[in-house]
Amino acid sequence: MDYSEAAERISRKFAKGGQTPDVKKIEAKLRRLVDEFNVQPSEAERSVMNELSKEYNLPAPGAGGSAGTGGNGGTSEKKIAECVPGEWVTVEGKIVALSSPPSPAIAQSGIIADESGALRFVVWAKANAPKMAEGSWYRIESAVADEYRGITNLKIHSGTSIKEITDDRSLIPAPTPIKDLHPGIGGVRAKFVSEWEANHERMLQSGLLGDETGTIKFVIWKEPGREKLVPGTVYTVFYAQVDEFNGRLSLNLNGATILQEEGDIPVSGGETAVTGSLVHIAPGSGIIKRCPVEGCNRALSRQNYCPVHEIQKEFVYDLRIKGWLDDGEKTHSVLLQRDVVEALTGIPLAQAQEIAENNPLGMDEVFLRMRDAVLGRYITCRGREIENRLLVNACEKAAFQSGDHTALLNRAGGAPS
Amino acid sequence: MNTNARDMPRREGQFEREPARRVFAAELRECRYQFKDGEDEKSPTFVLLPSGERSNRIFIVGTLTEKTRQGEQNMFYRGRVVDPTGTFFVMAGSYQPEAMQQLAKIEPPQFVAVIGKPNLYQKPDGSWLVSVRVEAITVVDKETRDLWVLDAAKLTLDRVDAFAKEQTPDILKAKEQYPTIDPSLFRKIAYDALAQIRM
Numbered sequence: 001m002d003y004s005e006a007a008e009r010i011s012r013k014f015a016k017g018g019q020t021p022d023v024k025k026i027e028a029k030l031r032r033l034v035d036e037f038n039v040q041p042s043e044a045e046r047s048v049m050n051e052l053s054k055e056y057n058l059p060a061p062g063a064g065g066s067a068g069t070g071g072n073g074g075t076s077e078k079k080i081a082e083c084v085p086g087e088w089v090t091v092e093g094k095i096v097a098l099s100s101p102p103s104p105a106i107a108q109s110g111i112i113a114d115e116s117g118a119l120r121f122v123v124w125a126k127a128n129a130p131k132m133a134e135g136s137w138y139r140i141e142s143a144v145a146d147e148y149r150g151i152t153n154l155k156i157h158s159g160t161s162i163k164e165i166t167d168d169r170s171l172i173p174a175p176t177p178i179k180d181l182h183p184g185i186g187g188v189r190a191k192f193v194s195e196w197e198a199n200h201e202r203m204l205q206s207g208l209l210g211d212e213t214g215t216i217k218f219v220i221w222k223e224p225g226r227e228k229l230v231p232g233t234v235y236t237v238f239y240a241q242v243d244e245f246n247g248r249l250s251l252n253l254n255g256a257t258i259l260q261e262e263g264d265i266p267v268s269g270g271e272t273a274v275t276g277s278l279v280h281i282a283p284g285s286g287i288i289k290r291c292p293v294e295g296c297n298r299a300l301s302r303q304n305y306c307p308v309h310e311i312q313k314e315f316v317y318d319l320r321i322k323g324w325l326d327d328g329e330k331t332h333s334v335l336l337q338r339d340v341v342e343a344l345t346g347i348p349l350a351q352a353q354e355i356a357e358n359n360p361l362g363m364d365e366v367f368l369r370m371r372d373a374v375l376g377r378y379i380t381c382r383g384r385e386i387e388n389r390l391l392v393n394a395c396e397k398a399a400f401q402s403g404d405h406t407a408l409l410n411r412a413g414g415a416p417s
Numbered sequence: 418m419n420t421n422a423r424d425m426p427r428r429e430g431q432f433e434r435e436p437a438r439r440v441f442a443a444e445l446r447e448c449r450y451q452f453k454d455g456e457d458e459k460s461p462t463f464v465l466l467p468s469g470e471r472s473n474r475i476f477i478v479g480t481l482t483e484k485t486r487q488g489e490q491n492m493f494y495r496g497r498v499v500d501p502t503g504t505f506f507v508m509a510g511s512y513q514p515e516a517m518q519q520l521a522k523i524e525p526p527q528f529v530a531v532i533g534k535p536n537l538y539q540k541p542d543g544s545w546l547v548s549v550r551v552e553a554i555t556v557v558d559k560e561t562r563d564l565w566v567l568d569a570a571k572l573t574l575d576r577v578d579a580f581a582k583e584q585t586p587d588i589l590k591a592k593e594q595y596p597t598i599d600p601s602l603f604r605k606i607a608y609d610a611l612a613q614i615r616m
Binding site for chain 1: 531563604
């Protein structure tokens with residue numbers, strides 16, 4: 001291995017970032033790793049680069065996997081949507097949002113956008129960079145694209161140069177269909193479909209936004225100047241943060257630009273349909289008692305015990321079926337709500353209650369009757385899938401279609417394909 | 418409406434329930450190979466269908482033609498469930514008390530839907546028996562039976578088609594384990610089963 005050449009190469013990379021590492025020191029470190037510790041040359045190079053990055057408070061260049069092999073060491077001019085973690089980049093963009101820095105180590109944070117997309121950015125306090133103003137365009141040279149919580153962001157460090165762009169440029173972002181959103185920064189044109197209870201004291205509002213292609217949860221955290229959205233209204237939202245948690249996306253609207261729109265748009269129910277056979281009816285199906293406390297509605301145990309509100313004598317009856325719907329390839333967990341259960345089993349709530357209160361088997365009798373009415377039957381369930389469970393809001397029994405029969409006869413009787 | 422996420426039970430890992438395969442009696446009867454997926458005591462056991470798919474659980478609909486009670490201390494019920502292609506041997510013992518009670522209540526002949534786990538046994542005389550340990554059994558109507566024949570025929574044809582075209586590990590294993598069985602036989606079986614449905 002030619003240590004001096006490798007050391008030169010490394011130092012050049014950092015020189016582009018505005019740093020002046022000691023070439024001799026780099027060479028000595030490489031030599032030590034390779035000769036003394038039998039480290040692979042490429043690995044040695046990577047570890048020296050990481051060490052230097054740490055020294056200069058930069059993200060490890062190896063994170064993108066390109067540094068070890070030389071790769072694209074220099075900084076390249078990129079559209080914002082093209083930035084991938086682990087690269088040194090130069091971008092031109094507009095500061096579309098500024099947010100209060102979460103830590104004293106950060107001087108400024110916000111969102112920068114061009115016509116291709118938007119990224120969250122962070123300016124380190126150590127970078128001594130000029131303050132950028134919301135609404136202005138800047139050319140940012142030699143920043144680092146990095147990853148934070150699985151989302152690409154832009155780090156502005158002491159080696160980055162920032163120049164304001166004075167010529168007038170317009171930027172008209174286009175909203176993304178909800179089903180095409182991915183973690184990062186995104187915009188949608190959507191209707192506020194339903195409002196959910198804020199389940200955290202710092203939360204201002206949460207709910208569901210929907211467009212033709214799907215629905216997504218949104219959150220607004222309490223912050224001075226933040227206002228609640230109005231249910232039923234259509235909004236165009238730009239530069240919202242799209243987060244991913246447990247494989248599900250949500251929109252954080254703090255820092256987003258929100259425009260109220262006139263009129264209405266169609267919204268997808270976010271519905272899926274599954275046809276199959278009900279192969280299991282789980283315990284807890286049939287008639288159940290629910291906690292009457294406002295906003296609780298939890299299922300009570302047999303002793304009328306609510307996990308939160310303890311013994312509740314004035315419970316409310318409800319019907320549900322929890323089970324597995326199986327299409328022969330995959331089994332779907334389904335939860336049928338009261339009206340669906342009534343329609344499918346032919347047992348209305350009043351009759352179920354009568355059985356539960358007067359039959360010697362009580363609530364078990366309702367379970368058994370309902371099980372016998374639906375187990376093993378072919379049904380089609382429609383509803384929303386939440387946390388791997390289909391919440392069924394419509395359900396129908398499959399009927400024998402002679403067309404299907406004929407088609408299968410033809411398929412079976414035809415020549416082997 | 419109360420749909421707070423915190424009201425929902427926590428997801429338990431990435432549990433995936435084994436799907437219930439649709440298989441005709443004539444195919445299930447040919448099974449000779451059973452294996453465990455994994456070393457764990459609780460790893461699921463699979464019967465390999467000759468058409469090249471593993472099966473931990475099956476769903477069948479047919480006619481319960483007879484049931485018998487057996488055993489004294491370890492009582493269990495045996496039953497025969499007939500589909501258009503042959504007979505399934507089902508059983509429910511004291512380890513499946515609910516299934517046993519359900520089976521005990523049904524007076525044959527009746528159309529029944531059975532969800533159960535196939536198991537392979539070799540009898541003392543060397544012949545093989547595939548028996549289905551019942552998880553749940555219930556009386557259904559003829560329409561459900563007919564729907565099942567369509568369903569089983571469709572999924573059997575899907576397997577036969579995949580067998581000819583694809584190279585999944587289960588298909589390769591089936592070719593190795595059942596060298597004398599030509600799965601296109603099951604296409605004919607599916608056709609005959611469909612043809613028995615009277616319009």
